[in-house]
Amino acid sequence: MTRAMDIVSSHENRLALLAESELIEAFIIDVNGVPRGKWLQRDKANALLGAGIAIPRSAYLLDVWGRDIIEGGIAFDTGDPDGNCVAVPHSVTQMQWAEGCAVQALLTMREADGSLFYADPRGVLARVLERYAAKALTPVMGVELEFYLVDPNRAGGQRIAPRGADESFWRGWQTDTMGLWEIHDYEPILRDLLRAAAAQSIALDTLISENGPGQFEVTLRYAPDALRIADDAVLFKRAVKQIARQHGLCATFMAKPFGNWAGSGMHVHMSVLDRTGNNVFSGDAMKPSPVLYHALGGLVAAMPDTMLVFAPHANSFRRFAPGTHAPVFGDWGHDNRMSAIRVINAEPRAARLEHRVAGADCNPYLAFAALLGAMLDGIEAEADPGPETIGDKTGLAAPKLPIAWSAATERFAGSARVASIFGTQFQGIFAACKRQEIDEFRRRISDVEYDAYLKNA
Secondary structure (H helix, E strand, O other): OHHHHHHHHHHHHHHHHHHHOOEEEEEEEOOOOOEEEEEEOHHHHHHHOOOOEEEEHHHHOEOOOOOEOHHHOOOOOOOOOEEEEEEOHHHOEEOOOOOOOEEEEEEEEEOOOOOEOOOOHHHHHHHHHHHHHHOOOEEEEEEEEEEEEEEOOOHHHOOOEEOOOOOOOOOOOOOOOOOHHHHHHOHHHHHHHHHHHHHOOOOEEEEEEOOOOOEEEEEEEEEOOHHHHHHHHHHHHHHHHHHHHHOOOEEEOOOOOOOOOOOOEEEEEEEEEOOOOOEOOOOOOOOOOHHHHHHHHHHHHHHHHHHHHHOOOOHHHHHOOOOOOOOOEOOEEEOOOOOOEEEEOOOHHHOEEEEOOOEOOOOHHHHHHHHHHHHHHHHHHOOOOOOOOEOOEOOOOOOEOOOOHHHHHHHHHOOHHHHHHHOHHHHHHHHHHHHHHHHHHHHOOOHHHHHHHOOOO
């Protein structure tokens, strides 16, 4: 009875917050992970938590510049109809960075029969989670998410630069990995960020300074609710961008904003619980259970085909190079941060996998769907991950990853494994989105090309 009363109370509280707001910012997350939406008046409160509101179905399928995907088959081929969106209840919170009482609402779209809209990335993940539920399994996930705080005002002769940077590439460009002074230097921004996360019930475990100037990493708490963790990652990214803007800075989750400094990744920790709440990856102090290695085998096998969701943009592929912490092979190793997947078994009851490939610029819903779909495929097939990587000596059977954007796109587009995880419709529209973006980049000539070839070619 108490739990039922809590649910009713929460619904009433959210409804009251919406009804008392000065404006409501309602948004979906498109295939690129970009929020798209509109401002609403408070008279829409009942609809957001009830019957829903209309949003164009094509809003989910826009390229990174916000243009319709010509080959996507939604905007033009069907007359661009609306779909029905309802608010994700826990996302209904006051926006700490906005003036007055402004409230946000993350939306998800459903078809008339109640089924999930195939182009909604949140729905893609939810469908994968239904496969786990059918087997009485529950994924447990946590995220380490990196980002830079930069000065967008071309400081030091650069397009972007760390706060306070000059042309000497010393002042403002220093790195202080895990340094507390770096955190204190950004304390007003970071405190505002922590407050905004708490107001949205986003559970953060740690915040540290990272390997780049003005680069930080937060850890979203490990929990048995993959959909909520993905929501939290999306909402956190949105919050930090808005708060940085208030402080005159730009928060960027670009995979590689500076060519000479560390890239930003999204490392994902994963395990699986059975119906009794036991970790099926647990073994003993010497070795995890066979199930962990089967899940690992599924991840290794799927990695080349699913690379596009871990590295979805042109800039994403600047992270990947031999000898870095961004791997170029689909390999694995016990407590080995040089491999794509790290097996962690220091505490057998907490045995888990750390997937280290995704960039911070990925769409968390799609990355989670790829990871969880591949893990379950591996468990069901009792897959073998092949020999492990020892140090930087890659396992002989480890597949080479497609570390070029067009190659990753075509690998994704032609994969039967991708179709089974994401559905053929989503597979088609995401590939169409990336092909359109690739075509745009091919038409743009960079300053490096003019420097190299204008006179000398």
